[in-house]
Amino acid sequence: MTFNFTNIQILYLIMKVTTPTPEQIAQTKNWGTWEKEISEFTWEYDEKETCYILEGSAEVIAQNGEKISFKNGDLVEFEAGLKCTWKIIKDIKKKYMFS
Secondary structure, three states, X not given: OOOOOOOOOOOOOOXXXXXXXXXXXXXXXXXXXXXXXXXXXXXXXXXXXXXXXXXXXEEEEEOOOOEEEEEOOOEEEEOOOOEEEEEEEEEEEEEEEEO
């Protein structure tokens, strides 16, 4: 039996933006807080990060070209191993947790 995989694409999401539930927002209460002014910088995630955006907006572009945009009120996940560029569009403040 022969398999032809030339037309199969595997999509692996390395970044995800969602609207959090009230329960998820409540869970961020004891997470760390991070703030950053408008800027652009590279970053690499050694472990998964989940963050809740309190203020501002940003774009993150992965090395593979995948791009996400997020703003205050969004819940964002970054998978371990991600290498990316952050573009902070409006001063940002977030609650975050590494797992």
